[in-house]
Amino acid sequence: MADSVFHHVVRAPEDPILGVTVAYNKDPSPVKLNLGVGAYRTEEGKPLVLSVVRQAEQSLVNDASRVKEYLPIVGLAEFNKLSAKLILGADCPAIQENRVTTVQCLSGTGSLRVGGEFLARHYHERTIYIPKPTWGNHPKVFTLAGLSVKDYRYYDPATRGLDFQGLLEDLGSAPSGAVVLLHACAHNPTGVDPTVEQWEQIRQLIRSKKLLPFFDSAYQGFASGSLDADAQPVRMFVADGGECLLAQSYAKNMGLYGERVGALSIVCKTSDVAGRVESQLKLVIRPMYSNPPIHGASIVATILRDKDMYNEWTIELKAMADRIISMRHQLFEALKARGTPGDWSHIIKQIGMFTFTGLNSEQVAYMTREYHIYMTSDGRISMAGLSSRTVPHLADAIHAAVTRAS
Amino acid sequence: MASAMLSFASAAASASASLPVHENLKGKTKIGSVNFGSSVQERNPFGKTKHFGRVSMTVAVNVSRFEGITMAPPDPILGVSEAFKADTDEKKLNLGVGAYRTEELQPYVLKVVKKAENLMLERGENKEYLPIEGLAAFNKATAELLFGAENPVIKQQRVATVQGLSGTGSLRLAAALIERYFPGAKVLISSPTWGNHKNIFNDARVQWSEYRYYDPKTVGLDFDGMIADIKAAPEGSFILLHGCAHNPTGIDPTPEQWEKIADVIQEKNHIPFFDVAYQGFASGSLDADAASVRLLSARGMELLVAQSYSKNLGLYAERIGAINVVCSSADAATRVKSQLKRLARPMYSNPPVHGAKIVANIVGDPALFNEWKAEMEMMAGRIKNVRQKLYDSLSAKDKSGKDWSFILKQIGMFSFTGLSKTQSDNMTNKWHVYMTKDGRISLAGLNLAKCEYLADAIVDSYHNVS
Numbered sequence: 001m002a003d004s005v006f007h008h009v010v011r012a013p014e015d016p017i018l019g020v021t022v023a024y025n026k027d028p029s030p031v032k033l034n035l036g037v038g039a040y041r042t043e044e045g046k047p048l049v050l051s052v053v054r055q056a057e058q059s060l061v062n063d064a065s066r067v068k069e070y071l072p073i074v075g076l077a078e079f080n081k082l083s084a085k086l087i088l089g090a091d092c093p094a095i096q097e098n099r100v101t102t103v104q105c106l107s108g109t110g111s112l113r114v115g116g117e118f119l120a121r122h123y124h125e126r127t128i129y130i131p132k133p134t135w136g137n138h139p140k141v142f143t144l145a146g147l148s149v150k151d152y153r154y155y156d157p158a159t160r161g162l163d164f165q166g167l168l169e170d171l172g173s174a175p176s177g178a179v180v181l182l183h184a185c186a187h188n189p190t191g192v193d194p195t196v197e198q199w200e201q202i203r204q205l206i207r208s209k210k211l212l213p214f215f216d217s218a219y220q221g222f223a224s225g226s227l228d229a230d231a232q233p234v235r236m237f238v239a240d241g242g243e244c245l246l247a248q249s250y251a252k253n254m255g256l257y258g259e260r261v262g263a264l265s266i267v268c269k270t271s272d273v274a275g276r277v278e279s280q281l282k283l284v285i286r287p288m289y290s291n292p293p294i295h296g297a298s299i300v301a302t303i304l305r306d307k308d309m310y311n312e313w314t315i316e317l318k319a320m321a322d323r324i325i326s327m328r329h330q331l332f333e334a335l336k337a338r339g340t341p342g343d344w345s346h347i348i349k350q351i352g353m354f355t356f357t358g359l360n361s362e363q364v365a366y367m368t369r370e371y372h373i374y375m376t377s378d379g380r381i382s383m384a385g386l387s388s389r390t391v392p393h394l395a396d397a398i399h400a401a402v403t404r405a406s
Numbered sequence: 407m408a409s410a411m412l413s414f415a416s417a418a419a420s421a422s423a424s425l426p427v428h429e430n431l432k433g434k435t436k437i438g439s440v441n442f443g444s445s446v447q448e449r450n451p452f453g454k455t456k457h458f459g460r461v462s463m464t465v466a467v468n469v470s471r472f473e474g475i476t477m478a479p480p481d482p483i484l485g486v487s488e489a490f491k492a493d494t495d496e497k498k499l500n501l502g503v504g505a506y507r508t509e510e511l512q513p514y515v516l517k518v519v520k521k522a523e524n525l526m527l528e529r530g531e532n533k534e535y536l537p538i539e540g541l542a543a544f545n546k547a548t549a550e551l552l553f554g555a556e557n558p559v560i561k562q563q564r565v566a567t568v569q570g571l572s573g574t575g576s577l578r579l580a581a582a583l584i585e586r587y588f589p590g591a592k593v594l595i596s597s598p599t600w601g602n603h604k605n606i607f608n609d610a611r612v613q614w615s616e617y618r619y620y621d622p623k624t625v626g627l628d629f630d631g632m633i634a635d636i637k638a639a640p641e642g643s644f645i646l647l648h649g650c651a652h653n654p655t656g657i658d659p660t661p662e663q664w665e666k667i668a669d670v671i672q673e674k675n676h677i678p679f680f681d682v683a684y685q686g687f688a689s690g691s692l693d694a695d696a697a698s699v700r701l702l703s704a705r706g707m708e709l710l711v712a713q714s715y716s717k718n719l720g721l722y723a724e725r726i727g728a729i730n731v732v733c734s735s736a737d738a739a740t741r742v743k744s745q746l747k748r749l750a751r752p753m754y755s756n757p758p759v760h761g762a763k764i765v766a767n768i769v770g771d772p773a774l775f776n777e778w779k780a781e782m783e784m785m786a787g788r789i790k791n792v793r794q795k796l797y798d799s800l801s802a803k804d805k806s807g808k809d810w811s812f813i814l815k816q817i818g819m820f821s822f823t824g825l826s827k828t829q830s831d832n833m834t835n836k837w838h839v840y841m842t843k844d845g846r847i848s849l850a851g852l853n854l855a856k857c858e859y860l861a862d863a864i865v866d867s868y869h870n871v872s
Contacts, residue, residue, distance in 0.1 A: 004734040005642070005677060005708050009587050012744035015751055018538060039534060047532040054530075061523050067513040069505055070722045073484060106571075106754035113753055122475050140752035177471070212471060243471060257535045258759035269470035279478035286481055287605035288578055288753070289571035294723035295760035 017136050017376055024374040032372035033390055035381040038188070038353045039257055040320055043387045048320070050255050052312040056302040066298075071291045073282040075104020075263075079297040082304040083263040087184075087217055087231050087248055094238050098271035101278040103264050103285070104292045107257075108218045108249030109141060111264035115214060115245045116145025117284045118266075118277075125177035128214065129170070131155075133378060135188045135216075138181065147179070155190045160346035160358050162192050168205060176210045184215045184246075185230040186223035186352020189380035193223075193351055199233045207242055214245040222253045223352045225321035227314065238267055250300055252353065253317055259296025320384075324353060327386040331355075334395035340402055353384045363401040371397035483601050483842055490840040498838040499856055501847040504653070504819045505722055506785055509853045514785070516720045518777040522767040533759065538747040540569020540728070541762040547769040548713055548728045552682065552696055559703055563736040566743035568729050568750065569757045572722075573683045573714030574602060576729040580679065580710050581610035582749040583731075583742070584644060593644040593679065594636065596620075598844055600653045600681070603646065617645070620655050625812040625824045627657050633670050641675050649682035649711070650695040651818020654846035658688075658817055664698050668705055678702050678709040687718040688818045690786035692779065708733055715765055717819065718782055724761030789819060792852050796821075799861035806869065819850045829867040837863035 014022055020036025042048050060066060074080065080102040084095055094100050105111040120126055128147045130138050131154035139149045152174070153166030171180060182202075187193055194202060206213055215234050221227040237244050246265040251257045264281070268274040285291070303309045332347045347355050359367070359379040367373040373394060375381045386394060480488065486502030508514050539545065545567040549560060559565050570576030584591055593612055595603050596619035607614045617639070618631030636645055647667070652658055659667060671678055680699050686692040699711055714727040729746065733739040750757070768774045793813055800810040813821055825833065825845040833839040839860065841847045852860060 004738040006587070006731075006733050006738045006742050009738070009741045009745055011741045012748045015538060015747070018535075018751075018756075022537075037535065047534050049530070049533055053533075054527075057527055061520075061527055066515070068515055068519075068721055068723045069513050070484075070503065070716075073481065106758070109751075109755040110753070122472060124471075137752060137755065144749075144752045251535075256533055258533045258756070260754060260756070260758040266472075268472060269468065273470040273472050273475065276475045276477045277472050279480075280475055282481065283478050283605075284609075286484075286602060287574070287609040289575040289725060290602065291484075291723070291725070293571075293725040293758040293761065296758065 015136075020374050020376055023368075027372055027374070029372040031393060033374065033385065033394060035373060035375040035385045035394070038252065038382045038384060040252065040255060040353070040384040041387070043323065043389075045385075045387055045390070048255055050313065050316045052303055052309050052316060053255060053299055055309065055312075056299045059302060060295075060298055068294065071104070071294055071297075073103075073285050073291050074278065075292045076294065076297040076301060078305065079104055079261075079301040080263060082301055083248055084265050086227065086304060087220060087234055087246060087265070088238055088267075089228075089231070089235055092235070092238060094267050099269065099274050100265055100267050101274040101281065103278065103281050104297050105247075105262050105264050105285075106260040106289070106292060107251050107262040108216060108247050109137060109262075110260065110292075111247035111249070111262045112138070112141050112214075112216060113145055114281060114284050114288070115247060115264050115266070116142045116147055117288075118281055119179060119212075119214075119245070120146030121284070122277075122280060123179070123212070125175065125179065125212070127175065128179040128181055129174055129211075130181045131167075131183065131187070133189060134181070134183070136376075138216075142181075150174075152180070154187070155192060155356065157358065160192075160343075160356065161349070162194055162198070164194070164198055168201065171202070171205055171211065172209065174209065174211060177212065179212045179214050179245075180206060181214050181216060182233070184217035184220065184234050185232075186219040186354075188218065188352070189354050189376070189378060190356040191350025191352050191354050192346075192356070194233075196232065199236060203237055203240065206237075207240060212243065212245070213237055214247070216247050218247075218249040218252060219352050220248070220253055221314070221317045222321055225318040225325075227317070241269075243267055243269060250296065254300060254303070254313070256296045256299065259299065260293060261296030261300055324383045327383045327388075327391065328355070330388060330391045331383075331386065331395060334391050335398060338395055338399045340395070340399045342402060353382055355381050355383055357381055357398065359398070359401060366401050366404065367397045370400065373397045486840050486842060489834075493838055493840070495838040497859065499840065499851070499860065501839060501841045501849075501851045501860075504717065504848045504850060506717060506720060506819070506850040507853070509788060511851065511853055514720055516778065516781045518768055518774050518781060519720060519764055521774060521777075522764045525767060526763055531763065536569070536756045536759050536762065538750050538756050539567075539743060540757045541759065541766055543766040543770065544569055544726075544762040545728065547766055549730055551692060551769060552685065552699060552711060552713060552730060553703060553732075554693070554696070554700065557700070557703070559732050564733050564739050566731040566733065566739040566746065568743060568746045569762055570712070570727050570729045570750075571754070571757060572716050572725040572727040573681060573712055574606065575725065575757075576712035576714070576727045577603070577606050577681065578610060578753075579729045579746055579749055580712060580731075581607055581612050582753075583746060585610050585612050586749070587745070588642075588644075591642060591644060592640060593646055594639050595646045596632075596648070596652070598654055599646070599648075601842070601844075603681075615639070619652075620657065620822065622824060625657075625822065626815070627659060627663070629659070629663055629666075633666060636667070636670050636676065637674060639674065639676065642677065643674070644677045644679045644710070645671055646679045646681060647698070649680045649685065649699050650697075651684040651688035651820070653683065653818070654820050654842065654844055655822035656816030656818050656820045657812075657822065659698070661697065661701070664701050668702050668707075671702070672705060672707065678707060680709065680711040682711055683714040684717055684818050685713070686779070686782045687786055690783040692782075703732055706734075715761065719765060719768070719778065721761050721764060724764065725758060726761030726765055789849050792849050792854060792857065793821070795854050795857040796849070796852065796861060799857045800864060803858075803861050804865045804869075808868075819848055821847050821849055823847055823864060823868075825864070825867055829871045832867040832871040833863050837866070839863050
């Protein structure tokens with residue numbers, strides 16, 4: 001047989017984040033712990049499908065009038081409207097003035113990719129500034145979309161908090177009009193968010209330099225437990241009348257991970273511009289996947305449009321957020337009790353699903369080898385993967401990693 | 407509609423429409439910065455501006471960064487349904503999008519799909535992220551369905567299968583693979599082909615050119631032209647082939663012609679790239695509709711196949727399909743699969759679970775699988791009946807003696823009527839029959855009751871409009 005035409009195709013390494021689960025699955029140890037992917041787990045360590053989601057699915061399946069016809073390229077109209085209201089607020093003037101175009105996309109990733117492709121084609125500044133560090137997939141998404149990627153200082157390893165001065169300096173020296181990626185809340189991977197006052201300063205700087213904000217909102221409601229509180233930074237920016245892009249995901253806050261539900265919104269100066277922008281977004285989407293999947297969006301629309309289901313959702317959402325906050329406190333206490341050297345208060349100061357422990361890749365590798373703890377090599381752990389039962393094991397592992405002779 | 411939405415500012419933009427869009431925008435912002443003192447912006451970066459005696463200056467300070475963006479034209483295929491919806495005439499007929507309709511012209515959700523969804527809900531399955539390559543059970547089932555479970559390519563693990571977003575998404579992943587690993591390689595697409603093919607390759611930055619396919623004189627296959635053009639293509643080109651039920655013409659090569667196509671492809675070391683959107687839906691038989699793919703893979707060729715379950719399982723909106731790459735070794739397949747994953751991750755991370763589970767559940771259960779085959783035969787059968795009735799009506803009504811038998815020879819959801827663009831416009835404007843401008847009608851949107859009306863419209867458009 002002739003040599004393969006693919007002989008020059010090398011084997012790609014596993015995706016660093018998703019590869020953690022691949023490695024975890026291979027491990028036979030009974031005490032193994034998966035703190036890799038940001039997927040919520042119950043106290044029993046099980047995936048969770050929200051009961052309000054099951055309800056919504058049941059009503060969809062029971063509805064004999066439902067069909068599986070292609071959605072429009074921009075997705076389910078009702079889903080789009082409700083999603084915009086969820087993040088921007090129901091009485092947002094930009095929505096009332098029809099200045100917001102919202103298109104259903106494949107969760108957060110798909111929304112970021114479509115937004116990036118749109119900017120690469122239609123926006124005059126093709127550089128996007130992303131925080132350092134950021135979600136591992138961000139640079140790849142934007143590079144393949146056709147943008148060039150630069151970073152701005154964000155995490156300060158010394159304080160395990162925000163390098164606010166560095167952030168202001170780097171954004172301040174960005175070229176006018178450049179795109180800036182902002183994590184709307186619960187920064188991934190650090191869990192470090194600006195304060196409200198710091199957000200206001202960021203906003204003023206961005207507007208005065210005419211930078212274009214691109215929000216990644218993957219944790220609305222999941223970070224603090226309050227949908228409105230977590231939407232504050234985004235709403236501050238939209239309230240000033242300026243333009244921005246916004247990627248929303250329902251993977252975590254509605255537990256719809258595998259359904260791939262999200263939305264890209266572009267807030268424009270005028271409704272006329274919004275209409276034209278939408279038409280161009282369709283040209284990006286059609287050659288990528290034609291139109292988005294219906295199932296997850298239908299679940300979201302069913303829940304958001306129904307007052308009772310919406311309330312049930314907020315309760316289940318708060319319960320998930322509260323459990324994570326409780327894990328933070330338990331881990332902090334456990335390390336304190338062991339006298340683990342170092343200041344671990346960042347564990348309770350950081351917010352959202354992830355904690356940037358500050359552990360280095362050597363220590364991480366040690367924890368994996370000796371304690372079967374699976375996490376990304378940047379020291380990020382998913383609190384959602386912890387339970388009261390497993391906190392002691394993790395605390396032991398961290399303690400051992402930090403105190404062992406190198 | 408587009409012109410009604412143009413504001414003053416964008417009217418100015420379209421005046422310089424010869425410039426690329428981003429150049430337009432640069433021009434706009436320059437107007438702002440040249441005519442304003444910078445003090446205005448510092449004082450009030452995002453508030454309303456003072457009047458400076460020129461409307462354009464006022465607009466410019468508060469102007470959108472996207473001001474220069476023009477309204478894109480509606481999608482030629484999907485836009486047809488939109489136009490149809492807006493039409494209030496009761497005689498209107500939607501023969502645009504290829505979505506199956508019942509005899510009552512209603513959308514159809516297969517019974518077996520409803521059963522599968524109920525089962526899934528009863529089982530209380532979770533919604534965890536799929537792996538980047540998709541649901542393993544789906545990938546296994548889809549490759550076996552396509553090649554046959556006993557096929558050596560399957561037994562030898564030489565197929566890299568990655569779940570994709572229906573046909574479009576699977577084609578796009580393949581295009582991205584070609585762009586990255588076969589830089590400069592060309593894809594040859596049939597003339598005509600599905601309207602979105604060229605968009606996919608354009609956006610993926612893969613060069614394409616056309617091979618002759620449709621012969622308007624015979625309303626059949628220009629086989630010699632097809633062979634000549636494939637032969638003339640640079641060695642190692644990708645040849646995009648419709649596995650069955652060619653879209654938009656409905657004209658498929660015969661088995662003998664497929665052998666000759668395989669010959670010339672092998673001779674030039676080309677790589678076959680199949681688009682299989684109608685397996686089982688064309689003839690009613692899953693195996694028969696996969697014959698062309700199996701023929702070429704039996705030759706030992708490496709090839710690509712994009713699959714879709716939109717039509718054959720009626721899962722349109724669930725976006726379920728797959729890209730399969732048949733390689734000469736299991737090792738190559740492993741490597742190719744890993745690189746397909748690397749392309750999918752920055753596009754959407756991992757594919758949607760719902761449609762994949764439906765397919766896996768149906769194909770994996772013998773009773774459900776048989777039910778599916780029966781429903782698919784029913785759908786294909788209805789379309790064949792409608793073809794026959796349309797042919798009978800046309801033959802009866804058209805006194806010119808024109809041979810309409812191509813309608814019976816064509817296969818699948820679509821028929822290429824041979825109507826020109828102006829004739830197609832007449833179909834819509836005079837008869838409220840919605841179709842694509844290339845003369846394509848979707849027989850899936852036709853029922854027996856409307857065949858005579860459609861025949862009248864076609865005869866009128868063909869003979870009375872030039």
